[in-house]
Amino acid sequence: MPWTKILAENNKLIDTDIDGDKKAGREITYREALLEAQDQLLANDSKVFVYGEGVDDAGSIFGSTKGLHEKYGIKRVFDTPLSESALTGVAVGAALAGMRPILVHMRMDFLLLTLDQIINHAAIWHYSFSGQIKVPVIIRCIVGRGWGSGPQHSQSLEALLYHVPGLRVYMPATPYDAKGLMMEAVKDGHPTIFIEHRWLYDKKGQVPEAPYSVEKGKGRVVVEGSDVTIVATSLMVHESATAVKKLAEEGIKAELIDLRTIKPLDEDIILKSVAKTGKLVVTDYGWHTGGVASSISCMVSEKGFSSLRKPVKRVTCPDIPTPTAHNLEAAYYPSADDVANAVRELCS
Amino acid sequence: MPWTKILAENNKLIDTDIDGDKKAGREITYREALLEAQDQLLANDSKVFVYGEGVDDAGSIFGSTKGLHEKYGIKRVFDTPLSESALTGVAVGAALAGMRPILVHMRMDFLLLTLDQIINHAAIWHYSFSGQIKVPVIIRCIVGRGWGSGPQHSQSLEALLYHVPGLRVYMPATPYDAKGLMMEAVKDGHPTIFIEHRWLYDKKGQVPEAPYSVEKGKGRVVVEGSDVTIVATSLMVHESATAVKKLAEEGIKAELIDLRTIKPLDEDIILKSVAKTGKLVVTDYGWHTGGVASSISCMVSEKGFSSLRKPVKRVTCPDIPTPTAHNLEAAYYPSADDVANAVRELCS
Amino acid sequence: MLTKENKLNMFSTAYRIRRLEEKICEVYGKQEIKTPVHLYIGEEAIATGVSQNLVKEDLIFSTHRSHGHYLAKGGNLKNMVAEFYGKENGCAGGKGGSMHLIDVEAGIPGSTAIVGGGIPIATGAALALQLKGTDKVAVAYFGDGAADEGVLQESMNFAGLKNLPIIFVCENNFYATNSFQMKRHADDNIYKRGECYKVPGELVDGNDVEAVYHTAKKAIERARRGEGPSLIEAKTYRWKGHVGPDEDTNLGHRTNEELEGWKQRCPIKLYREKLFKEGVLDEGSYQNLKREIDNEVEEAFEFAYKSNDVPMENMYKHLF
Amino acid sequence: MLTKENKLNMFSTAYRIRRLEEKICEVYGKQEIKTPVHLYIGEEAIATGVSQNLVKEDLIFSTHRSHGHYLAKGGNLKNMVAEFYGKENGCAGGKGGSMHLIDVEAGIPGSTAIVGGGIPIATGAALALQLKGTDKVAVAYFGDGAADEGVLQESMNFAGLKNLPIIFVCENNFYATNSFQMKRHADDNIYKRGECYKVPGELVDGNDVEAVYHTAKKAIERARRGEGPSLIEAKTYRWKGHVGPDEDTNLGHRTNEELEGWKQRCPIKLYREKLFKEGVLDEGSYQNLKREIDNEVEEAFEFAYKSNDVPMENMYKHLF
Ligand SMILES: Cc1ncc(C[n+]2csc(CCOP(=O)(O)OP(=O)(O)O)c2C)c(N)n1
Ligand SMILES: Cc1ncc(C[n+]2csc(CCOP(=O)(O)OP(=O)(O)O)c2C)c(N)n1
Numbered sequence A, B: 001m002p003w004t005k006i007l008a009e010n011n012k013l014i015d016t017d018i019d020g021d022k023k024a025g026r027e028i029t030y031r032e033a034l035l036e037a038q039d040q041l042l043a044n045d046s047k048v049f050v051y052g053e054g055v056d057d058a059g060s061i062f063g064s065t066k067g068l069h070e071k072y073g074i075k076r077v078f079d080t081p082l083s084e085s086a087l088t089g090v091a092v093g094a095a096l097a098g099m100r101p102i103l104v105h106m107r108m109d110f111l112l113l114t115l116d117q118i119i120n121h122a123a124i125w126h127y128s129f130s131g132q133i134k135v136p137v138i139i140r141c142i143v144g145r146g147w148g149s150g151p152q153h154s155q156s157l158e159a160l161l162y163h164v165p166g167l168r169v170y171m172p173a174t175p176y177d178a179k180g181l182m183m184e185a186v187k188d189g190h191p192t193i194f195i196e197h198r199w200l201y202d203k204k205g206q207v208p209e210a211p212y213s214v215e216k217g218k219g220r221v222v223v224e225g226s227d228v229t230i231v232a233t234s235l236m237v238h239e240s241a242t243a244v245k246k247l248a249e250e251g252i253k254a255e256l257i258d259l260r261t262i263k264p265l266d267e268d269i270i271l272k273s274v275a276k277t278g279k280l281v282v283t284d285y286g287w288h289t290g291g292v293a294s295s296i297s298c299m300v301s302e303k304g305f306s307s308l309r310k311p312v313k314r315v316t317c318p319d320i321p322t323p324t325a326h327n328l329e330a331a332y333y334p335s336a337d338d339v340a341n342a343v344r345e346l347c348s
Numbered sequence C, D: 001m002l003t004k005e006n007k008l009n010m011f012s013t014a015y016r017i018r019r020l021e022e023k024i025c026e027v028y029g030k031q032e033i034k035t036p037v038h039l040y041i042g043e044e045a046i047a048t049g050v051s052q053n054l055v056k057e058d059l060i061f062s063t064h065r066s067h068g069h070y071l072a073k074g075g076n077l078k079n080m081v082a083e084f085y086g087k088e089n090g091c092a093g094g095k096g097g098s099m100h101l102i103d104v105e106a107g108i109p110g111s112t113a114i115v116g117g118g119i120p121i122a123t124g125a126a127l128a129l130q131l132k133g134t135d136k137v138a139v140a141y142f143g144d145g146a147a148d149e150g151v152l153q154e155s156m157n158f159a160g161l162k163n164l165p166i167i168f169v170c171e172n173n174f175y176a177t178n179s180f181q182m183k184r185h186a187d188d189n190i191y192k193r194g195e196c197y198k199v200p201g202e203l204v205d206g207n208d209v210e211a212v213y214h215t216a217k218k219a220i221e222r223a224r225r226g227e228g229p230s231l232i233e234a235k236t237y238r239w240k241g242h243v244g245p246d247e248d249t250n251l252g253h254r255t256n257e258e259l260e261g262w263k264q265r266c267p268i269k270l271y272r273e274k275l276f277k278e279g280v281l282d283e284g285s286y287q288n289l290k291r292e293i294d295n296e297v298e299e300a301f302e303f304a305y306k307s308n309d310v311p312m313e314n315m316y317k318h319l320f
């Protein structure tokens, strides 16, 4: 929920020139890109429907579903009871019966009510029935931050899903990817956890109007460099971009990779970069222990052992629940400075 | 549930001489050790109660709660509805009101219905309220295996909990630790996920009769060695012990570490061993990607970078849901051979 | 009105389920079926009566105790038995086992062994059927144990709110594993639990094939007409223990008398007697029908037995 | 019978809550309270009437909208306001914010912002109170939105089964965020939803302090006597938007007329008029009481404002 109209701290974080890789002659926000993707999917495929708490109200999921219920009717775009667990099962069942549901949660934390349906059901169905049936479910969820969101409205729980076979996990950092990966998820037809970050919603970028999809499992070199590799997702791509700029002024050429999707993971792009740089910083928004960063670090240590000249560094949230006091909250999140410091240590 | 009376494949797996580190002059099974721990806790602390589906029936959680309801009455040892989510909240609430509940699940997979209460509530409470109140909840859960248990009755989901600050995660491999860690969990007073393996229940070992506790966060060198370090938990300690024996015949001296608890994790014991051996195999029962093994591998690559002479190897389940056909199931699980092969590759 | 053909069809269905389960009991001791089996013996009237009202395009969602639901809905018998044996041509390709049966063609998009897990899934299927503008329905089968899970109320509320074409069928056999219903329920009234969500409920004798048929008929026709969901509680009893081929009256949670009382009310026996009385069946036609089904079941087991093991390379197939 | 003192105490409580919320509205624009605030204005009668029946050792569990519950139960006003400001001596040490209030001494072991999350927790607390053999009770406050969550039925079934000393208090303000109740509920009958779990329900005017008091009294006394759980649905209305100090009738989901209608039924105004009529309060004593409470609230804000920020080293404290 929009805690307050006054929240604006995010603007400085996303004030980077990071953008999608296509020039489209048109700039829209991340929010608008999400909206356009769903709009086009609804228009082009009668099997698609969008539902979740608040998709049709004035807030309309921070604007990302605005007007859809008016355009496509309340049968295809509808508000729901607060019954996250059942509604996830509803997505699975509707998918098994041939539909392509998009279920939306305002906060990723609420997924914790639904992991039985996601992990015990959606994730296993295709495999356990030997590929006879698909579960084309998309679950959108938004990671919150700031203004005392606190321990239950700010968790970035991608590590829990990253571990589970049978799921896709997408984490777009740009408007271009927000639209293209949403399209990809529907095309792909397997259960996809689509993780957005609240603070990216105002980010502008080039987005083609016509439908397109962004291939899953393909990261992107956002900034080329030769001294060190930085691997990031979502908001951390922007923090890292800021870090890369600062580092450049100091003469350090960092290569920045936006993974775009973590499951599937583009191992090649990471390994190739590390083969060149010999040093790696992985950053994500989850907790330090057992997070996606540690898993990527492990993968590189296994497959890129001979390339690594220094131990991999991780830049993550610390291993504590999110505190609410403003000063603690500010210190809690990994920042551009933290990324830059990690790089500096590696390059010293 | 006991799928069949005929399940006995496990016996060969646990036929190792791995045991607790104390001689007690008395051998009991893992099952009996669990039972004795709960029995003594119930006897000595009126705040303790034990509940869960089937704690009072003939099966009595594979015998691990047998007779307790008769001894302590059905107010303190009771069967429950199949309402896992609410009953986890009940544990949290009872704990906040001064009790020390032990909640039991026959299968770890069912925890997925309860992660909102575990992660959004139990785990954050002490921290978010600045330490004013504790949540002394123990959640026992059993990892199943074999006889077509399948994708929903065999998952070893410790990685999901390992990632979450505010939780303890214990994984005893021996009767000695089963009893001692249960005692430790109640003494400690913080939310603890107590993971047992179904196939360990018949394992015998030395267990003192008097109450004792095993310190959390302290691993144990089960077999000393100098060529390579093997880090394991739960049933994989026994598979690894079998591997260590075979390897010894081939002249490879492997050091085997039983972590006992993964959260807190005994980093020192691992790093010290790796400093000596320079090579590490980490094995766990979870899926390959993003599991506890990858997190430990990452930790060692960070903190023991200069000791590591070869890339860390992981021996885990593959990244697929558990298949049920007997041949696939047999191939699915990491075995002593897999551990031995990983070691051989490292030592070649 | 039920035609003679309808009645014979239902009797065959019920008997086929029974025969399948008996055959499992016969061979299970050989330990070649390496998967847990949750037998339906004693409860056959329910799936039989419900499914007689269904067409292929209606969708059912079942549980760990799914053999009866599967067969009654027209699931393939041979592939089902092959699945028990973990064979390549098992209905789930050998990857699901007895608790995960599927026959997409027959309107069985898979079952789940998580208690209550199938309830919202069936609800979602009903939503799909409604969105597609069909007159088809979804059926959620579940036990009295599943009635403990809050997802039932969430699903009923959603179904009531959206007026979904779904029938919630609770098979109340009084036990969840070994736990008696009244150790888990504050009151004995499952069928009433949907009322406050506009899901009208009916209690029916789950051992009476035609009673179930008629109760289900009302609910299913209502749903087809777009008048929304219903809840049926069918009281019945499973003869065997929770899992496996043994009776378990020695374990203490239920008595032999209780079991024997229910055996007197064997749904197959009751229906056979009724059909004999009505002249729909006589000794000769009954024996013929039995022989045919017995053979069918034998063949299915032979088929399964002779089928190939799942190729090892399938292990890594079908994840996506 | 309510004594004059009781009545004055309730009026003070309700007014104190109102004054607190108004003060938050006054200062929130300064952006110094950096935490979401879910205001209770319009709903004060409920916590007031319920808590008048409670003693310190009774336990309450609250939600994101917890200010009123907290104050009515005797939570420390100063520490609460300090928590809003994220200060060291906030009731949660600055780590919880407005949605996570605690006062262990006052019988408030913490609140949760996960909708429905507090319901089973309160149920567990009731179990503890029962196991300890006390006559104390637990109260679960929750909204009409939380009534959508299946954990409510799971908790009510468990409470009914175990005859727990718990009162489920549903504050039905008709909206969950911006979503109207009847867009989420198949029927308008929250108070009836416990009946099938032996949790008798009562509907009460949530804007009438004494009506709530009497309804709660019955339920709480029942629970103290060991006669089990109750469910109370109190219909009421929040004047402000879901979160923050603004009214939101411009957003389209509710009308200004609706809001104005409820403002006419302001619980504080109604109670003041009643007490004037009864002679319990007159203009002079009313003004004195107001002045006292206004000062108390002012002091709390000053206290909070002057308190120290949370020391940075606390960040890593209190995990275990
Ligand atoms: C969520 C969940 N909890 C527990 C179990 C273990 N379990 C499997 S079947 C069963 C009993 C189910 O009883 P019921 O729903 O009445 O079905 P029945 O077996 O009687 O047909 C239990 C507890 C499970 N599979 N899933
Ligand atoms: C499980 C969960 N789902 C969604 C939310 C987001 N959310 C916070 S408050 C709220 C509305 C709750 O409505 P209600 O229970 O009626 O309480 P009210 O705000 O009206 O007092 C929602 C949807 C949440 N916090 N938790």
Ligand SMILES: [Mg+2]
Residues within 6 Å of the ligand: C143, C144, C145, C171, C172, C173, C174, C175, C176, C177
């Ligand atoms: Mg049952």
Ligand SMILES: [Mg+2]
Residues within 6 Å of the ligand: D143, D144, D145, D171, D172, D173, D174, D175, D176, D177
């Ligand atoms: Mg509300």
